[in-house]
């Protein structure tokens with residue numbers, strides 16, 4: 084039987100042709116395709132300005148810089164996310180202040196956020212984990228109350244909706260990822276949604292050498308910007324993906340529903356929160372393993388799934404337990420939910436090209452492994 088990976092991008096023939104056209108056109112780097120992708124993403128985000136970049140990581144970091152986050156500032160962020168979410172805060176010299184997440188939505192605990200606010204707090208960087216929408220009303224009310232900026236890490240959440248509106252169409256600053264594992268891809272790439280023209284200008288300068296070009300043909304560089312502009316080749320991939328995003332996410336929704344239906348029959352794995360019907364991008368589907376009821380470790384479970392031709396991912400180890408963050412003073416026991424998720428989570432195969440039979444095969448394998456290895 085063919086190996087079933089935990090994720091796999093779906094690039095159609097029309098996109099392959101569009102990429103070939105760009106390659107033949109003589110214009111490969113940032114050009115008309117990037118412009119078109121930014122225009123379409125802006126439309127997707129209710130008309131808000133969008134700037135593409137080479138990754139979400141670059142987007143998150145430059146978003147922090149563009150709002151003036153600097154050494155000594157604190158940014159509140161979940162202890163459960165991909166490590167990039169916290170790394171960018173540290174990279175601009177600010178302190179990542181971790182708080183715990185909900186065990187089932189995996190989203191940041193807003194009461195814990197409020198408790199973590201100090202006079203140095205400048206921003207909140209939450210994650211729509213797995214595509215489960217944050218409570219946008221509560222999040223932004225809290226930010227307004229304390230005069231904080233919000234940078235949403237929406238790497239999982241393109242196509243997630245809050246009360247019928249796309250994530251990106253509301254809020255403060257929103258950052259998407261187009262890594263091949265995400266719900267749509269530009270190979271590597273990301274995008275920042277923001278409203279303030281001065282901040283957007285600063286983002287563009289950070290994205291391209293700090294170079295300002297003047298109408299008279301002269302140029303000026305007032306600070307050493309970096310290099311994070313997307314290519315037209317990548318944008319051509321993105322345009323083909325964005326056109327199919329709704330159908331991709333609809334299929335993910337169906338697959339998630341099938342997982343819920345089938346896994347309920349196995350009394351054991353703790354299933355993720357379902358989220359509002361139809362408004363969840365289902366970037367990943369990650370139950371928690373009942374390790375206390377099994378004789379095997381998570382690593383052994385993953386090996387047994389592999390032996391049955393099924394790929395399983397781990398999203399993610401709790402960030403504060405990585406040695407760099409322990410060095411900042413964080414330690415075991417501070418964020419019990421993040422730590423438990425970090426120990427028990429397994430990401431099951433989830434990508435639009437999967438069949439219903441693939442889901443059934445995954446669930447049957449889990450049932451078998453649990454039965455063979457029950458305590």
Ligand SMILES: *Cc1c(COP(=O)(O)O)cnc(C)c1O
Pocket residue numbers: 137138139140141164165167168210236238239259260261262272273
């Ligand atoms: C993938 C991911 C990122 C980083 O995205 P890149 O485009 O690979 O830089 C950031 N945050 C989260 C939550 C992610 O899953």
